[in-house]
Amino acid sequence: xxxxxxxxxxxxxxxxxxxxxxxxxxxxxxxxxxxxxxxxxxxxxxxxxxxxxxxxxxxxxxxxxxxxxxxxxxxxxxxxxxxxxxxxxxxxxxxxxxxxxxxxxxxxxxxxxxxxxxxxxxxxxxxxxxxxxxxxxxxxxxxxxxxxxxxxxxxxxxxxxxxxxxxxxxxxxxxxxxxxxxxxxxxxxxxxxxxxxxxxxxxxxxxxxxxxxxxxxxxxxxxxxxxxxxxxxxxxxxxxxxxxxxxxxxxxxxxxxxxxxxxxxxxxxxxxxxxxxxxxxxxxxxxxxxxxxxxxxxxxxxxxxxxxxxxxxxxxxxxxxxxxxxxxxxxxxxxxxxxxxxxxxxxxxxxxxxxxxxxxxxxxxxxxxxxxxxxxxxxxxxxxxxxxxxxxxxxxxxxxxxxxxxxxxxxxxxxxxxxxxxxxxxxxxxxxxxxxxxxxxxxxxxxxxxxxxxxxxxxxxxxxxxxxxxxxx
Numbered sequence: 326x327x328x329x330x331x332x333x334x335x336x337x338x339x340x341x342x343x344x345x346x347x348x349x350x351x352x353x354x355x356x357x358x359x360x361x362x363x364x365x366x367x368x369x370x371x372x373x374x375x376x377x378x379x380x381x382x383x384x385x386x387x388x389x390x391x392x393x394x395x396x397x398x399x400x401x402x403x404x405x406x407x408x409x410x411x412x413x414x415x416x417x418x419x420x421x422x423x424x425x426x427x428x429x430x431x432x433x434x435x436x437x438x439x440x441x442x443x444x445x446x447x448x449x450x451x452x453x454x455x456x457x458x459x460x461x462x463x464x465x466x467x468x469x470x471x472x473x474x475x476x477x478x479x480x481x482x483x484x485x486x487x488x489x490x491x492x493x494x495x496x497x498x499x500x501x502x503x504x505x506x507x508x509x510x511x512x513x514x515x516x517x518x519x520x521x522x523x524x525x526x527x528x529x530x531x532x533x534x535x536x537x538x539x540x541x542x543x544x545x546x547x548x549x550x551x552x553x554x555x556x557x558x559x560x561x562x563x564x565x566x567x568x569x570x571x572x573x574x575x576x577x578x579x580x581x582x583x584x585x586x587x588x589x590x591x592x593x594x595x596x597x598x599x600x601x602x603x604x605x606x607x608x609x610x611x612x613x614x615x616x617x618x619x620x621x622x623x624x625x626x627x628x629x630x631x632x633x634x635x636x637x638x639x640x641x642x643x644x645x646x647x648x649x650x651x652x653x654x655x656x657x658x659x660x661x662x663x664x665x666x667x668x669x670x671x672x673x674x675x676x677x678x679x680x681x682x683x684x685x686x687x688x689x690x691x692x693x694x695x696x697x698x699x700x701x702x703x704x705x706x707x708x709x710x711x712x713x714x715x716x717x718x719x720x721x722x723x724x725x726x727x728x729x730x731x732x733x734x735x736x737x738x739x740x741x742x743x744x745x746x747x748x749x750x751x752x753x754x755x756x757x758x759x760x761x762x763x764x765x766x767x768x769x770x771x772x773x774x775x776x777x778x779x780x781x782x783x784x785x786x787x788x789x790x791x792x793x794x795x796x797x798x
Contacts, residue, residue: 395437442675451723452720458718462495509532521645616677694720772798
């Protein structure tokens with residue numbers, strides 16, 4: 326968020342000439358470079374959260390399509406006709422050996438050996454596994470899929486399915502993310518929007534009347550040049566630039582030009598935001614959250630999240646929204662080796678973050694969940710897997726009612742009611758979701774304070790499902 330350009334001279338634009346107007350606009354535009362407070366046009370009505378006490382919601386997006394079928398795995402191998410046997414037959418060489426699985430709950434399911442931190446969190450009762458979830462317009466069967474009835478748009482495509490997951494809608498037309506829509510409801514009117522992306526621009530955080538700040542995990546937040554006292558001491562050309570900039574901002578508003586006014590307001594917001602976030606995100610002894618994440622990109626993003634959560638009271642943030650992202654999950658080839666590397670980075674980062682949340686004493690007020698483009702095919706393609714549809718999502722936190730939610734799908738290669746089938750009606754290994762993103766997201770949104778009426782506004786397709794609350798919070 327540190328500005329990348331400098332301005333040595335600027336005219337306060339006391340004249341209404343075209344030259345003066347352009348100089349003023351150029352000054353404001355250059356001054357705003359590098360400031361990353363993002364907002365969509367206005368339209369969404371806000372309301373106060375019903376729940377008491379602060380709450381933080383963290384989206385961990387696994388970009389590329391994570392193979393969740395090899396994270397949470399059937400473990401009933403000691404039973405005749407077991408689900409594990411079906412899993413092993415269908416997955417072939419990618420199947421995890423039964424004796425390496427980390428048992429979960431009553432032992433009917435287990436976690437891949439590469440996810441010990443996930444298993445630890447789950448076995449202490451702080452994780453919900455939402456089974457076979459994906460974008461849906463309404464409850465959908467294989468017959469519906471074959472007939473093309475109410476099917477989400479452009480299935481099995483990265484860009485489109487990332488958008489459908491992040492908007493919670495079955496159509497590509499909406500551009501608002503459901504994280505942003507939650508923020509618009511519970512954070513309306515806040516001076517600094519407590520919504521953050523540590524992974525750049527994204528759809529999930531975006532909504533009308535819901536700005537969010539993009540914070541870097543590797544570059545420290547600094548105030549806008551000219552407003553940072555530390556910089557004034559050694560940049561002679563910026564002497565007095567604060568008063569010049571303030572004069573320019575006030576002049577821009579006075580002209581009545583809408584473009585100038587919006588730009589001036591945006592710069593004012595950036596000044597205020599960077600001032601307050603600088604100390605909240607800085608690495609210091611006073612802001613230590615106890616995470617050891619050197620070399621772990623996801624861990625470094627979550628470290629920034631932990632610092633902002635630690636400082637949420639001093640920042641006056643009652644409802645925080647966070648987005649982090651980990652790429653690389655598009656495992657078409659060499660999946661065994663690539664999946665192991667991805668799993669280790671992800672599991673370490675999640676364990677470190679949950680440990681920090683526990684040490685801060687905010688376990689019950691922080692909920693972290695995973696999302697991805699889609700699940701991957703159950704069958705293998707050489708030494709990898711292809712794009713699919715339904716997959717498992719994981720929700721973590723002290724407020725979570727641990728266990729499994731939704732319906733575990735069939736992994737059978739014959740007569741599988743959950744499989745889309747291919748054009749010749751053969752097994753495709755692409756699971757039709759039995760739980761909708763809208764149901765999953767609405768459960769999280771309700772915990773953040775949305776009323777039933779607001780849930781219907783944020784997730785219009787929720788009206789098509791009998792189960793509005795999955796019960797994991």
